[in-house]
Amino acid sequence: MDRSDIPSLDDLRAFEATARLGSVRLAADSLALTHGAVSRRITKLANDIGVSLFEKNGRGLRLTPAGETLNLTLGRFFSELGATVQSLRATRAGKTALVLSCEPSVAARWLIPRLGAFQTAHPGIALHLSVGGGLVDFRKNQVDLAIRRLDFAVPEAWNVRTLFAERVGPVMRPEWVPKFERGDYLALGSKTRPDAWAQWLKTHPSARRPTExxxxxxxxxxxxxxxxxxxxxxxxxxxxxxxVERGSLAAPAGFDPDGSQYGLIWMGAGELQGVEFELAEWLLAQFSHLYPAGGAPRTRRRKTGTMQSSGKPPI
Structure with missing residues (x-):
């Protein structure tokens, strides 16, 4: 194909954003365009290629088979382009700053208390912390690395290195242990995992049920x-x-794996290097005691645009 036959980059960006976000309105917001402008670009792209890219699905849109094919290619293209641009900028600037995105609860209760040790060990790295859950918009938010619970579909363009297996258990003040053991206790649950208590009680039939x-x-x-x-x-x-280690909370039933894992995520091909590698190694060392012996971290690596083997809302 002659390069003059390749569709407009603006039209491709409008299509990719709509396919990724599932909405022309959301795509328009992300691209700082009007709804009509995005619709016109998608229509022009479909006419230029000669195929239908979207079809109506109730009140929304869904990709046609041709749209799915184009979207897969564009996903790889924009990911590679973004990684290349970031690499060139980092090389030119001698990158020493990092943006790490982390789920809010993990950031507040685990990561922040340990960041002083990281800064002491790596005084030349300026680490900026961002919070969020689920999918990460690496390009828009200029995120270098992200810590996420891997309970959502991971895009093929991402690399994931397993940090630890999630384990859960009931925790309480030490004086609450007798109440817990006789079933005279109030249970506290998170709206982000509303069925967690029911699942835990099902797998612990001898445990006393809470009053509420x-x-x-x-x-x-x-x-x-x-x-x-x-x-x-x-x-x-x-x-x-x-x-628990300080003794301010007790965990009389211990902590059991719930089948999920946390991972360190980044975009682009290849292994981490430079300051990203230093942060990743530090995180792995800090998290090492949270996964059982033999549960060594694994990395999902890109190979011709796909992920191999495996490693939501913020918790």
């Missing part, structure tokens, strides 16, 4: 509430480990 379950918005809140003596929180180990 109350829900907070995030896991960090229920751990704080448990520490304040308000009830028994079903907490991920990563959020409660410091309090």
């Amino acid at each position: 379950i109350r829900y907070y918005d995030h896991h960090s809140l229920i751990v704080e509430a448990a520490a304040a003596g308000l009830g028994v929180a079903l907490s991920p180990l990563v959020l409660a480990v410091d309090d």
Whole structure:
């Protein structure tokens, strides 16, 4: 194909944003364009190629088979282009700054208390912390690395290195242990995982049932509430480990794997290098005691645009 036959980059960006976000309105917002401008660009692209790219699906849109094919290619193209541009900028500037995105509860209760040690060990790296959950817009938010619970579909353009297996268990003030053991306790749950208590009780049939379950918005809140003596929180180990080690919280039933994992995510081909590699190695060392012996981290690597083997809302 002659390069003059390649569609307009603006039209391709409008199509890719609509396919990625599932909405012309959201695509228009992300591209700082009007709804009509995005629609016209998609229509022009479809006419230039000679195929239909979207079809109506109720009140929304869905990709046609031809649209799916084009979207896969564009996903790889924009990912490679973004990684190349970031690499060139980093090389030119001698990059020493990093943006790490982390789920809010993990950031507040686990990461931030340890960042002082990282800055002491790496005084030349300026680490900027951002919070969020689920999918990451690496380009828009200029994120270098992200820590996420891997409970959502991971795009093929991402690399994922497993950090630790998620483990959960009930935590409480030490004086609440007798109440917990006789079933005279208030259970605290997170709205982000509303069925967590039911699942835990199902796998622990000998455990006493709570008198009531109350829900907070995030896991960090229920751990704080448990520490304040308000009830028994079903907490991920990563959020409660410091309090348990200090003795301010007790975990009489221990922590059990829930089948999910946390991963360190980045875009672009190849292994991490430079300051990204230094941060990744530090994180792996810090997280190492949170996964069982033999559960060594794994990396999902790109190979011709796909991921090999495996490693949501913010917790």
